[in-house]
Amino acid sequence: MSQHNHQEGSFDDAHPHEHPAQPANQPRGAGWSVWLTGQQQARQQRGTRYSRLSVEHPAKMLPAIARHAIRTYTRPGDLVLDPMCGIGTSLVEAVHLGRNAIGAELEPKWASIARLNLEAAAARGAVGQGRVHTGEAARTLAGLTDDALAGKVRLVLTSPPYGSMTHGQVRSRRDGAEAVEKHAHVYSRDRDRRADNLAYQRPHVLATSFTRIMATCKPLLAPGGVVVVTTRPYRKDGRLVDFPGQVADAARRAGLVQVDRCAALLCALKEGEVVSRTSFFQLIETKRLRRVGLPVHVIQHEDALVFTNPAPVATEGSAAA
Known part of the structure; x- marks a missing residue:
């Protein structure tokens, strides 16, 4: 895996970067x-x-990851879709970059916050238009197929959830004890929606659900459209789970073709040194596993899996006149 020396522009730089010409079988x-x-x-x-x-x-997507993917694979005026948009990071970054954006989100709380964030973007002068649909991703996307959006999406950008709880936030105990309390670490407290929430599904069910979501995205993609899925491996009972590999398999089962696997850094590179952005709970968990003899390390990147929608195979006699 090669590393480029291009530095990201300032956070408010809305101009897409120029990239070298690529082979015809690779996305722009x-x-x-x-x-x-x-x-x-x-x-x-x-x-x-x-x-x-x-x-x-x-489990919010890092804005710089969304911004990089949008700049790389789209142009101003293109349409970006996030079928599991959470608080709308991918949508907000898209509209600030002059793209239009559509998101679907199962949990009403996160969908409402995504709309607030899009309203804030519009108030700040974002020229792109964004909207959020509340509902389960595959069913919502199936409805969008009938909404004149088929073949219009240039980029699907999303990050599937895994595990019912993630690292969340920490705060000191109010009673003065040395321990800390964990908060903002669950996707949902509504048991009625957990059957549809990927974060609460068993691994084999989650993979099937993600395949269904990607298959529903497929007809919405424009010719030459790209799908970027960000994810990372995680540990369960001390064992490393290759979640990126599971996601890649699910996308291929949906009929997409993987063309790249990139490393979106969560750490900083400064003067040749790595500056960690490790969370409190990552450090605690890493130390705990090392004490029991497991040679684990903190994760410093997301896997950015890149797929395209293959063109239909031409049959004999089907060539355009």
Whole structure:
């Protein structure tokens, strides 16, 4: 995996970067295998663009990752879709970059916050238009297929959830004890929707659900459209789970073709050194597993899996006149 030396522009730079010409079988802008997306801390990247309520989501996409993917694979005026949009990071970054955006989100709370964030983007002068649908991804996308959007989406950008709880936030105990309390670490407290929430599904069910979501995205993609899925491996009972590999298999079963696997950095690179952005709970869990003899390390990147929608195979006699 090669690393490029291109530095990300300032956070408010809305101009897409120029990339070298790529082979015809690669999506426009492909070629950089390492994305320098952790140069600023997540809180700095979000700044005042996002509602304060956004911090309550347990697994927010890093804005620089969304921004890099949008700049690389789309142009102003293109349409970006996130079928599991959470608080709307991919949508907000898209409209600030002059793209239009559509999101679907199962949980009404996160969908409402995504709409607040899009309203804030419009108030700040974002020229793109965005909207959020509340509902289960596959069923919602099936409805969009009938909404004159078939073949119009240039980029599907999303990050599937895994595990009912993630790292979340920490705060000191109010009673003065040394321990800390964990909060903002669950996707949903509504048991009625958990059957549809990928975060609460068993691994084999989750993979099937994600395949169905990707298959429903497929007819919405424009010719030459791209799908970027960001994810990372995780540990369960001390064992490393290759979640990126599971996601890649699911997307291929949906009929997509993988063309790249990039590393979107969560750490910073400064003067040749790595500056960690490790969370409190990552450090605690890493130390705990090392004490029992497991040679684990903290994760410093997201896997950015890149897919395209293959063109239909021409049959004999079907050539255009």
